[in-house]
Amino acid sequence: MEGKRLSNKEVVTTLKEILAAMEVKGVNPFRIRAYQNAVSILDNLTVSIYDLWQNKRIREIPGVGEGIESHLNELFSTGKVQEFENIKEDLPEGMFSLIGLRGVGAKRAFKLAVSFKLNDRKTALDKLKDNAQKGNVRTLEGFGEKIEKAILEAIEEQKMTKNSKVRFLLPQAEQIVNRITSYMKKCKYVDEIEAAGSFRRRNPTIGDLDIPVSTTNSKETIKYFLKFPEIGEVLVTGDKKASVVLKNDVQVDLRVSTPQAYGSMLQYFTGSKQHNIILRNYALNKGMSLSEYGIKKGGITKEFSNEKDFYNEIGLPYIPPEIRHGNYEIEAADKNKLPKLINLKDIKGDMHMHTILSDGVNTIEEMVEAAAMLGYEYIGISDHAPSIQSRGLGTVLKIVNDTRRKINEINELQDKVKVLYGYEVNILVDNTLGLPDDILNNLDYVIAGVHASFNQDKKTVTERILTAMENPYVNIISHPSGRMLNERDPIDPDWNKIFDTARDKNIILEINGQPSRLDLPDDLIKSAIEWGVKLIIGSDAHSTDELLFMKYGIENARRGWASKDNILNTLSYERFVKELKSR
Structure with missing residues (x-):
């Protein structure tokens, strides 16, 4: 299937607009709920929805049933969905430009668009701003001066809701979480605190932050949180929750619990939504009702201070947060078939890193020393291959020989870390490699990757x-x-062919730990494992500090259900080299 290639953002925007139209038209609430669940899941996907559609794997996405699958089929095939066009037909176009403004939902957007004749998407925000400045919004039923002011601020500052913002990468989110948790741990009433939601599931990108807190005094804990110096705006505050927007425009929802019920709350707000839906149905079949407060059975709610006891009460082993996708993990847990997920301590070496010989900032010696500090047995120096076209064959041969000599000297002078010599070679647009075979033959190993011309069609790439x-x-x-x-x-190859060839040719596929990549994506990691493909986790470090990116590769591998046995660089040096040369 070729169809019309749409980005995830375009697909989600289309579905959010039809969801808004459904709410305005009063469509069946169960259908609206189905679309809300699907949009939430699709909005968090880090793989291409179009690629899943092309490979007939749309139904593998949690929350996507027959109806939504049919609409996605039509969207990708024709570029539009006729039923969506019919539902939106008599609605003012301008309302869809308002969806995403803080405090403006579907019905409020519709009322504003009708009242002020906002029929053009391009001018809707400017016209609404003009009416708000003139005091016209407050005169509408159900609005008032406070809402008018909030709308005007949202327009002027371009503050979008959490579903419309650019999502943070994990390291950025970690910095924010660390500042909040460090601050909150100074409160004498705080017992435990941990960020939940997509952050705890180690999703590659993070939107808002949900932070459950175990406390002996809810009121004082919330009061203390509201004094956090980075808060820019307080949205909601109550006995059990405070929602704020930080000065960097990140929304944070702090939720408080007693120590006795903290495990239940942490589980509930870790999600994912689809995981909790399936888990709730699983429990109902056993006569139990789940909530953020505990497990109710026979009219009595039992509290849980930790998640392990919570899952055990339902009759399941503890399910790691990284695989709570709502995608077979509960079924696997029920059958005691959950994988023993890989951990950082399992890693014995790192084969993807760069030095000052290409675009890195540290020397080979410095990378070796840093690797020794991490306890690695071996590393691979894999700078970007020097270009024969720009430097000439003679110069490249000298670089190769000099680098080989230096690495041999390093191996002779120290025995803490074995150093292998390789290159990361470009797979060029004409299907050739950036270095000829007679040079590749003299390396310990070769990494090949696509670094340009990403818009090729499926067959070509x-x-x-x-x-x-x-x-x-x-x-x-x-x-x-x-x-x-x-x-x-991502590029759009036929992954079944890629996996099939990788397995048959003993080619290793990388799980790249760079936070901006995390590639392979988690769903393709799981597929590669099912195909029997060999995998390796690389930091793709360009400095000694970036060797620590290995942890993000590990977390992504865990999301793909990878165990120690699936990852080659958990092997000892001797076994690893044997596998490397098994081609």
Whole structure:
């Protein structure tokens, strides 16, 4: 299936607009709820919805049933959905430009659009701003001066709701979480605190932050939180919750619980939504009702201070947050078939890093020393291959020989870390590699990756990668999908062919730990494991500090159900080299 390629953002925007139209038209609430669940899940996907559609895997997305699948089929096939067009037909176009403004939902957007004749998307915000400045919004039934002021501020400052903001990468979110938790731990009433939601599930990108707190004094804990110096706006405050927007425009929802019920609250707000829906149905079949307060059975609610006891009460083993996707994990837990997920301590080496010999900032010696501090047995120096076209063959040969000599000297002078010599070689648009075979043959290993021309069609880009895999000197395919989170969609190869060839040719696919990549994506990691493909986690470090990006690769591998046995660089040096040379 070819169809019309749409980005995830375009798909989600289309569905959000029809969801708004459904709410205004009073469509069946159960249908609206189904679309809300689907939009929530699709909005958090880090893989291409279009790619899943092309590979007939749309139904693998949690929350996507037959009806939504049919609409997505029509959307990708024709670029529009006729039923959506019919529902939106008599609605003012301008209302859809208001969806996403803080405090403006579907019905409020409709009322504003009708009242002020906002029939043009391009001018709707400006016209609404003009009416708010003139005091016309407050005269509408159900609005008032306070709402008018909030709308005007939202327009002027372009503050969008959490579903419309650019999502943060994990390290950025971690910095915010660390500042909040460090501040809150100074409150004498706080017992435990941990960020939940997509952050705790280690989703590659994070929107808002949900932070449950175990406390002995809810009122004083919330009061203390509201004095956090980074708060820019307080949205809601109550006995059990405070919602704020930080000065960097991140929404934070702090929720308080007694220590006795903290495990229940942490589980509930960790999600995912689909995981909790399936878990709730599983419990109902056993006569139990789940909530953020505990498990109710026979009219009595039992509290849980930790998640392990919560899951055990339902008859399940503890399910790690990273795999709570609502995608077979509860079924696997019920059958005691959950994988033992990989941990950072399992890693014995890192084969993807760059030095001052290409675009890195540290020397080979400095990278070796940093790797030794991490306890690694081995590393691979894999700078970007020097270009024969720009430097000439003679110069490149000298670079290769000099680098080989230096690495040999390093291995002779120290025995803490074994150093292998490789290059990250471009897979060029004409399907050739950036270095000739007679140079590749003299390396310890070769990483090949796509670094340009990402917009090729499925057949062309598939052939491009497969041709690289056929090269007898290529060992690893780096960041296979080519995605850059928040910047670039992944490429669109036939993944079944990629996995099939990788398995048959003993090609290793990388799980890249750069926070802006995290590539392979988690769903493709799971598919690769099912195909029997060898995987490796690389930091793609460009400095000694970035060697710590390995942890993000580990977290992404865990989201893809990877165990220690699925990842080659958990092997000892001798076993790893044997696997590397098994081509």
